[in-house]
Amino acid sequence: MSGDYLDINRRNWDERAGLHVAAPGYRVDRFAEDPAYLSDVVRFDRPRLGDISGLDAVHLQCHIGTDTVSLARLGARMTGLDFSPASLAEARRVAAGAGVPVEFVESDVYGAVDALGGARFDLVYTGIGAIGWLPDIRRWARTVAGLLRPGGRLFIREGHPMLWAIDERIEGPGLAVELPYFETAEPLVWEEAATYVETGGRTLTNTVTHSWNHGLGEIVTAVLDAGMRITGLVEHDSVPWEALPGRMHHDDSIGEWRLTDRPERLPLTYTLQALAG
Template sequence: MTDYLDLNRANWNDRAQAHSASPDYRVEEFVRDPSYLSQVVRFDQPRLGSVTGLRGVHLQCHIGTDTLSLARLGATMTGLDFSPAALEQARALAARTGAAVDFVESDVYSARAVLDGEFDLVYTGVGALCWLPDVKRWARTVASLLAPGGRLFIREGHPVLWALDYDRTDGLLSITEPYFETSEPQVYDEAFTYVATDHEFTHTVTHEWNHGIGEIVTAVLEAGLVLTGLEEHQSVPWNAINGRMRAIGDGEFQLADRPERLPHTYTLQAVRPAV
């Protein structure tokens, strides 16, 4: 069987240039306005607090818009991703904006082997954990990257959202995909992406995994980190369920009918003890 990394890397290589060209990623806005921040990081700001002077790494950084945004808030940032095509776009964006951001090619589990030193902030954005088969291994990797007193910050799609049947037309929310981590991946073949583009994709098969909230929290705790925050949100930064969501501003969407039924995303924060 083809390794999941090879399949998923081919898919993200195929997406990278289309995402960079899509108006949804607002690359030209970053170039025009030196103060512009990604919608995702703007949402995160009240919870992030000041990152000025922090040494940070953004795991699974894709084309670098969130990485650049954190750098604009004062952090010294490194972005890490396994897709060379995505990193090509990230480096081009950094060059066009004059940002001093480093980008390193690696899968997440190998991050400790390719990154030097320890970090005050490990940041992960929405849509990252579903590409990883083992959330405990992810948490151990994060812990290995953090300096004493350093912080993990992740906003992610909620595992309930990932487990829904998106094809229902009767208004019901139905869980049909795994909520918990499974040994075998969910295999999808989808010739589209989550942003506006007319690009025709050729690498359409992906392998993905869900991870329950309890599994994620337990993984973080077992890795030796101290949980400092866990907040569930009633919005998500893309039109996650086509035809059933409404835009609520600042790039966020929520279920149009009784959104309180659905945890859309969550923010988790944890720190490595100082001693």
């Protein structure tokens, strides 16, 4: 199974890369037009990121590099890592257009230490929608720990595992917990021609993906067992895209989506930070 999920998901993400770089939601042109422009995700993260200028940082599962370039604009010496060569080709174009130096490296996450070198980074950054493509959260945490220098920091903002457990396909005002909350041995297998941003009607031909959920306790325990010390855990009631269509509204004040009805019912994302020993 280990090789199969990588091949299946890589074909899907190779195809998504072209759709996403052309999608209005990614605003790729803004990076070349405005030297101060940051992605919405990194702009949201800034109060918790703090000053990252001068840090050696790696963005795991960087996709087309919009967050990676944004972090470089905040002063970090950035490396972006992704398993999709098509995504990395687009990421290099985004960085070149923005005039920002970023090193992009092709590797799956579990091979990151071999691809990049151990104990090399002051900051490991992982963004929303990343770790759900990985089958083993403990192995992910060990990889992060292996990349960090002593005292280096993990920063992850992710979709909350309770959000991933909600089946968005069930219509109506209620929230139905129909999908696994905890990590399972077997993946969730999806077949979807659409992606998560507006693509002008263009659809995918490589429609199958494999994904896994990881409970918040499983993530925290994996980080601790990998020898890191947790310094912050914040749950948010907002998410960068309309994760539950028809049940959310866009909050312009933060540039994210919230539940319209009783938003206090459901955490949508979280930020976790930890330091390497």
